[in-house]
Amino acid sequence: QAHAKVWHLYNDHFRPTQRGKVSIALSSHWIKPQHMSEKNMKECQKSLEFVLGWFAKPIFIDGDYPESMRSNLSSLLPEFSEVEKKYIKGTADFFALSFGATLSFQLLDSHMKFQQLESVSLRQLLYWISSEYNNPQIFIVENSWFVSGSTKRDDAKYIYYLKKFIMETLKAIRYDRVNVFGYTVWSLLDGFEWHRGYSIRRGLFYVDFQSHDKKLMPKSSVLFYQKLIEKNGFPPLPENQPVEGTFPCGFAWGIVDNYIQVDTTPAQFVDSHVYVWDVHRTKQLIKVDGVFTSQRKRHCVDFAAIRLQISLLQEMHVTHFHFSLKWSLILPLGNLSVINHTLVHYYQCFASELLRVNITPVVALWQPMAENQELPVSLAKYGAWENPETVQAFVEYAKFCFTSLGDYVKFWITVNEPSVKNLTYTAGHNLLKAHAKAWHLYDKEFRRSQKGKISIALQADWVEPACPFSRNDQQVADRILEFDIGWLAEPIFGNGDYPQVMRAWLHRRNSVDLYNFHLPYFSEDEKKLIQGSFDFFALSHYTTTLVGWEKEDALKYDHYLEVQMISDITWLHSPSRAAVVPWGLRKLLKWVKSKYGDVPVYVMANGIDDDQNMVHDKLRVYYIQNYINEALKASTFDHVNLQGYFVYSFNDKTAPKYGLYSYIVNQYEPKPSMKHYREIIDNNGFPGPETPEQICPEEIALCPGCHYFRTRKSLLAFISFIFVAFIVTVFFITYYSKRVERRYK
DSSP states (O other), X not given: OHHHHHHXXXXXXXXXXXXXXXXXXXXXXXXXXXXXXXXXXXXXXXXXIIIIIHHHHIIXXXXXXXXXXXXXXXXXXXXXXXXXXXXXXXXXXXXXXXXXXXXXXXXXXXXXXXXXXXXXOHHHHHHHHHHHTTSOOEEEEEEEOOEETTOOSOOHHHHHHHHHHHHHHHHHHHTSOOOEEEEEESOSBOOOBGGGBTSEEOOSEEEOTTSSSOOEEEOHHHHHHHHHHHHTSOOOOGGGSOOOEEOOTTOEEEEEESSOOOOOOOOGGGOOEEEEEOTTTTOSEEEEEEEEOOOOOOOGGGOHHHHHHHHXXXXXXXXXXXXXXXXXXHSTTSSTTSOOHHHHHHHHHHHHHHHHTTOEEEEEXXXXXXXXXXXXXXXXXXXXXXXXXXXXXXXXXXXXXXXXXXXXXXXXXXXXXXXXXXXXXXXXXXHHHHHHHHHHHHHHHTHHHHOOEEEEEEEOOEEEESSTTOHHHHHHHHHHHIIIIIHHHHHHHSSSSOOHHHHHHHHHHHHHSSOOOOOOOOOHHHHHHHTTOOSSEEEEOOOEEEEESSOOOGGGEETTTTEEEEOOTTSEEOTTOOEEOTHHHHHHXXXXXXXXXXXXXXXXXXXXXXXXXXXXXXXXXXXXXXXXXXXXXXXXTSOOOEEEEEEEOSBTTTSTTTOSEEEETTEEEEOHHHHHHHHHHHHTEXXXXXXXXOOOOOOOOOOHHHHHHHTOHHHHHHHHHHHHHHHHHHHHHHHHHHHHHHHHO
């Protein structure tokens, strides 16, 4: 009633001369159903009516309280007379809304939630207001979130909540047709925050409450908001727009399957037993004991599983297929005393069948997995990579693989995606030496005859400073890149030793704390051995992470590296909460070029999980489209020597939720993402109307028969002998027959 009287006062006596507007500012939360049932949705409606509708409905609708309040509160709720209803109704020139952490959530009576779930979705609240109150003009008069009271000037968490709220407001205007005409950040400077006191901050300006003069200092959020106002929102950045163009001729288009489906079940053609078919009783085959037939050699056609996988790869139109060998199964004891010849033959057959259909096998010798790190049990039991003896065992294993598979495999990965998060410094030290020795072994003994190439594949997610205006955050991001990528990359692709940033940081930590992190040293001979042990730079990239130096969330703070992990809540995320940030790949590729020069680069794995129950994997289609487009920008504009791109992963059977093929009850079905990737491969990128026609020289078709005869030299020699003998015999027969003819003449 007080509000209505003031509104009428202004309307009758001041509006004609002052021409202003008057309203009431109402605070609200947003709430979503705990379960998508009609009952829960009604409870959500009731929650909003009890909080926001209590004041909004009398003013914006009919002058009376919501019916849900009347029916629940009965005599507790006062009655308006008909005159009062008419007097209150319409006493607002616009809808003034406050939406923030304290007013909207922390002070909200728990009973007002009606056992439903609170949410920070400003867009949905704006749409509800528009629908409920006849699309009024809305002015957001207070909106923000908060950060910890200990956070000083780099308030990244505040920035990303602010970005989220303003983006949601823009979406409500653009897509939902909500009539929002203004937005106000809360608040200008840090202050006393209700029942939270000084334990949180929400100001754009930092106030040192312990100082005498309470000097104001602008936070990073001030710069963010200032830039946002200058641009009047979020205009598309030119560098993030998709481009048209194609990749160079001979670009490698690949797919990844960490471990191929291995089925070495013997075919019926190699079974030497004799069976009788019981057609009358059991209808089954009965083995006849003691009776055997001659047994023939196994052939690649005996492995039915290979044919199916090859046909799926052909359907995809890929040129390369990347998979890892299982060291623990090939050499179960970790040495050559026991060899799984059946499995080796399976790998030989798989690789030869790939070559037969012009798909290049890309084979990793070892990839760490959860159980025993996929090492032979004897090695895993005695320290794994902590034990220097594992280095020599790996070299022997590599030599065996080069010898057994080198005729088919020309593209080797020594170690695939070693996880630096689970690697000790000693283990990483030995891993680098094992890689380097395997590389030199191939270089000296196998490269000339097999003519292949070999390198290591590192996991390399991009790291971005959370506050783009903060020098401290940039330093943190640079440090994390060195620890995550440079740790294993710098010795190989750089100067033969670990990054100086790592050594300096660990020395500092060990001197001031109780930590004792020892980063081993290489001898000069070891540096020479490791430096340059590569033919290309292979990396796996999946997402981008934001980092800051201000400690905000203890659960996501790394005390060892003094880094705060932060999420941009406006980014698109997968079901597993992996962020979809295509431009991160381009930044990573530029970083590799700037740090390690014009080295040939392969994106050896790039993929995202998606809802396995959905028929259309729209997220993965979007992911592949935009990540490959960013790779094209890196190749075209940044002149990165990008040689190939591989999608992760082949199918859901071996990598659930990541596959381009779904797998249900022995059936593989292509997803829309597979068909989209195939289209990109067929076009060699994203050609447009103005893209010059690309004419690539015809590739010389691989000769599957050559591999067959190369491994059967004795058979080839025998056939050659028979052929020569046949020619000589024909010659002599012809010669002597002519002499006989002359004699009779």
